[in-house]
Amino acid sequence: MAHPVFLKNGEEVKINDHVYCSPTWEARDGTPYSIARIMEFLPPEDAPKGPENKKFHYTRVRLAWYYRPGDVSDRTVSDSRLLLAAIYSEVCDINQLRGKCYVVHRDKISDLAGWKKRPDRFYFNRLFDPYIKKEFEVIQSTDVRNIPDHIREVLTSRYEYIVAEKEVVADLTDNLRLCATCEAWCPSADTVQCDRCKKYFHMGCVQPPLHAKPSRGYGWTCAPCSRKHEEEVDSHDVRYPTPSAPRKTNAPPARGRGRPRKDKAQAEREENFPAKHFNLWPFRYFGQYTVAEDTLDPEDLIFPRTATRQGPKYQANVPPAPDPYNHPPDIDERGGDNTVEVFGIINSLTEAEVAEVEACKRSLTNNRELQTNVDWITEVIRRFSDAALAARPFTAVSMKHAVRIxxxxxxxxxxxxxxxxxxxxxxxxxxxxxxxxxxxxVRDEVVSRTVPEVVRFYGHWKSQKLGEQHKRIKEAGEPPKPICRRYKSDEEAASVGQHVGLSDDENSIVAEPASKTPTCGACRTRETAKWWKAPKGLSSNILCDTCGTNWRRYADLTFVRSSRDEQPPPQKSRVIDKREGTPLTGTSAKRIRTSVSSVSVQSTPPPPISTVPQVRCLACTRTGPLGKVLKCQKCEVRVHAGSCGAVLLDPTKPEKWTCELCDNDQTQEASLNPDCVLCPRGKAEDRKKKPYPPADSFLRVCKQTEQQCWAHILCAVFSPETTFSEANRLRLVEGINIISNHRWSTTCSICNVSEGAVIRCCDCPKEYHASCAWKQGHRFGFEIQPIKSSRRDTTVTVNFKGETGCMNAIVSCKDHDHSRRSIYDICEANDGGETALQVYAQAYKQAQVGHAHGLLRKARRLDSILHARSDSSSSNASTPQSTPSTSPECYQCHTQFSPAFYPTPEQPDHYLCHRCHFEAAEGENLGNPRGVGIIV
Structure with missing residues (x-):
């Protein structure tokens, strides 16, 4: 016997009631409540079948879901009360029920404006199918008239609503259409209408029969009308056609918003409107791809359907098979024994042969672990099967070799x-x-393995985890099953109700806000009886009572703001002294003078005072809250998180952040020399005086290179050849050794030094170091240029702040005019919080990590340099030169293979390889340790 079910707030819920449903706040990650219809209450899964099943408490509930329009598409819908129905159900925990609501079809509501003003009221007029990803119209079954009477009677008696495509709604709601020839029902699929007499005919009933409907823009006339028209033309009785009135239709008219009515009885009848359900569903698809007679079958599927994918558009055109008499010798015939790979024929052997195979298998190895290995057993069966097919003895099978052909x-x-x-x-x-x-x-993460290796390892890994679980269960025993509460008698089951539902008080309501001046993230109010947790993306992590409850119910914070704006301002608890005879609720005719000492009354609350410390970024000189702008706890360098690659920072501890140079002081994983490899080194005395870049400049922020050296983020981003192994974190600079010799040997126009790699101004031919240009105050930024439609497939495009195109890194002298150009600063952020530097690096500075690992990418770059050296040496072989004709050799390690050789200052005829020169430069401050030198 069923027993009543009550929610935490005391409301009783029954089958076909609409409810809010949601897990805890942490589990749903801040999303609003879902809306569903209760289809049935279910006992525990381990409850016994039969009559005893009804004596148990309900622990599960089957819900028919509704979707919000924003859940299934990206379009913006301003009406927060509009829903999309669905023929989709799911069994959930009964404790996820939150509250009761009302969902009614649009045609059942007489006053839509008044309906939406009432709380917990929703409506729908369309259905979304989650399988074919398409929306359908929902109309009342009583409005369907263009079907035979016996089919219409079945539909109206079983279902409340009919689901169909928008194109066929007008045909379904029209009057019954009968063929003028056979007087049978004319469905719209195989029916043609005469343009003159407006009668309907089956395409097979006309003479001659029609094989297809007229094309769009053309009409068709029946034989009597055509004959009549020919007679009128022959008799020269020309008449001007009179404009025909539009064809009347019985489709329900489009409803407007309507005038609000205060008819409470009518509103109660609408929210408690009884709907017919058949097999727990009030919907049934009856659209373009429906066979009308199938609806008479109660077991017929009610889900929406679509066109079958048959024909040359979807099926492959297989070429004809080759001539069997002239078969190519190099191609195996399909279906033959040669095209079948035999994994094992043990099942076809006799019992004596199987026993012999088992004896030989045990003699192959004594390793117990190997005997139970799946790969080993599979290969053993394969080799024994090959021996049986080749008529070889089983004793000849050996597992000494781990490879096979x-x-x-x-x-x-x-x-x-x-x-x-x-x-x-x-x-x-x-x-x-x-x-x-x-x-x-998963394979994209484990780049050192192929997809087949990952699939095979996943099977072994999953079997190992299941084995460990079974071992624990075997040692500790089966976990005890939860004891389900049940009633002792039918009388107790009928008299006692069950209270279900979760309360948000434990994990969704904020008891004590962390801030001393808490502010609602939606309406900015500071006074409320209760604070709720806010979803992500707001200025505050808490909401007031009104905004919190409405966000969970309606998923629309703009509705919360508008409804709050319509409410009168809250009255202050403090009584304001007024002149004698002035009512307290009235307005004073005299304007109150406000001063510092006098008491002032504010109509709107003051702007919130942020308690988060503000930090000024050294790159853009703009301030921001701590967390958005980071400050190193050791050297106190300050920079936006998106401009230094700190995307994996713990948001709860932004004050614990340290820059990578300070981290390297502790770990010493990279070089202790913090000089940028793309900038001039300067003199050794200056480097000893200032071993680290100053902390009051953006040039303090550096990243490691693949040679464990350092490079400024500014230099690495604005150098065209360099890339990052992880562009989102700006980690591990690559490609320094492929920078052209011209950029290394060109003199900087600012510091007049020919060391380091220079970059060129985008508006003039001046070339300078990126660090020198930054110190000089030149303009650094990013510009988005539009792309032609013919080049969109071959060009990487980005969307930044509503502008789409190709993003280019721009460095321009400060003397040029930049007022007419739209240049984004390196720290300028979009709506998602990503800076322009971060967007540019992710789109254009990401190394091809999916093609090869880091060491192989480095080797390929070195190979390109070696090939260039060999090509240049071969092209200059005929010209006289001072260098020897043989390959140079390092006089320290005696190697002849290096991307670059450097002459020593003491003996010009002696050369150092790249590695020895770099070590000598680090120890004795010789030359330019950039990995680039004179290639001889």
Whole structure:
């Protein structure tokens, strides 16, 4: 016997009631409540079947979901009460029910404006199918008239609403259409209408039969009308056609907003309107792809349908098979034995042969762990099967060799993968936590393995985890099942109700705000009886009572602001002294003079005072809250988080951030020399006096290079050749060794030094170092240029602050006029909080990490330099030169292979390789340790 169910607020919910449903605030990540209809209450899964099932407390509930328009598309809908129905249900925990609401079809509401002003009221007029990703119109079943009477009677008796495409709603709601020839029902799919007499005909009933409907823009006339028209033309009785009135339709008219009415009885009848349900659903698809007679079957599917994908547009055009008598010798015939790879024929062997195979298998190895290995057993079965097919003895099978000849590639392949390292396993498990079983995304994280290796390892890893779980269960025993409360008798079940639902008081209501001056993130109010947690993206992490409850119900903070603006300002608890005889609720005719000492009355609350400390960025000289602008706790350098790659910072501890140079002082993972490899080194005495860049400049922020050196973020971003291994974090600068010799040897127009790599002004031919240009005050930024439609497929485009195109890094002298150009500063952020430098680096400075790992990418760049050196030496072989004709050799390590050789200052005929020259430069301050020198 069913027993009543009550929510925490005391409301009783029944089947077909509409409710708010949601898990806890942390589980739903700040999203609003979902809206659903209760289809049925269910007991626990382990409850017994039969009559005893009804004596248990309900622990589950089947809900039919409704969608908000913003949940299924990107379009903006201003009406927060509009929903989309769905023929989709799910079983949820009964404690996720939050409250009761009302959802009614639009045609059932007489006063829509008044309906939306009432709380917890929603409406719908369309249905969204989550499987075919399409919206359909929902009309009342009583409005469908263009169907036979026996089908219409079944539809109206079972279902309250009909789901159909928008194009066929007018045909369904029209009067019953009968063929003028056979007087049978004319469905719209195979029906044609005469343009003159407006009668309907089956395309097979006309003479001659029509094979297709007239094309768009053309009409069709029946034989009597055509004959009559020919007679009128022959008799020269020309008449001007009279304008025909538009064809009347019985479709329900489009409703307007309507005037608000204060008819409470009518409103109560609408919200408690009884709807017909068949098999727990009030909907049934009856659209373009429906066979009308199928609706008579009660087991017919009610879900929306779409066109079948058949025909040459969807099926492949397979070429004809080759001539069997002239078959190419190099191609195996399909379906033959040669195209079948045999994995095992153990099931076709006799019992004696199987026993012999088992005996031989045990003699192959004594390793117990290897005997239970899946890869080893699979390969053993394969080799025994090959021996049986080739009529070889089973004793000849050996597992000494771990490779075999692949049937298709004819190459030696190993039957097992290489062992996974500890780092690969950790990376694999982290990727599984983020992507679950999406192994293609997991392989993108584990770049050292192929997709087949990842798939095979996933099977072994999952089996290992299940084995460990079974072992723990075997040792500790089965976990005790929760004891379900149940009633002892039918009388108790009928008299006692069940209270369900979760309360948000524990995890969604803020008892004590952290700020001394709490402010609502939506309406900016400071006074409320209760504070709620706010969703992400607001200026404050709390909402007032009105905004918090309305966000959870209606998912629209603009509705909260508008409704609050319509309310009168709250009355102050403090009584203001007025002149004798003036009512307290009235307005004073005399304007109150405000001063510092006098008591003033403000109609609007003052702007909130932010308690978050403001920090000034050294790159853009603009202030921002701590967290958006970071400050190193050691050297106190200040920069925007998006401009230094600090995207994985703990948002709760922004004051704990340290720059990478300060971190390297502790870890010493990279070079202790903080000089930028793209800037001039200067004199050794100056470097000893100032070992680190100053903390009062953006040039303090540096990133490691692939040679464990350092480079300014400014130099790395605005150098065309350099890239980052992780562009979102601006981590590990690559490509320094492929910068052209011209940029290394050109003299800077600012410091007049020919060391370091220079960049060129975008408005004039001047060339200078990026750091020198920054100190000089030149303009650094990014410009978005439009792209032609013919080049959009080959050009990387970005969207920044509503502007779409190709983003270019711009460096321009301060003397040029920049007023007519739209240049974004490096710290300018979009709506998502990403800076322009961060967007540019992610789009154009990301290294191709998916193609090869870092060491292989570096080797390929060095190969390109070696090839260039060999090509240049071969082209200059005929010309006389001072260098020897043989390959130079390092006089220290005696190697002949290096991307660059450097002559020593003491002996010009002696050369140093790249590595020896770099070590000598670090120890003795010789030359330019940039990895680039004179290639001989």
């Amino acid at each position: 692949d049937k298709w590639t004819k190459e030696e392949t190993s039957y097992k993968d290489e062992p996974w390292s500890r780092e690969e396993v950790v990376t694999f498990e982290d990727a599984i936590m983020h992507h679950n079983a999406e192994l293609r995304a």
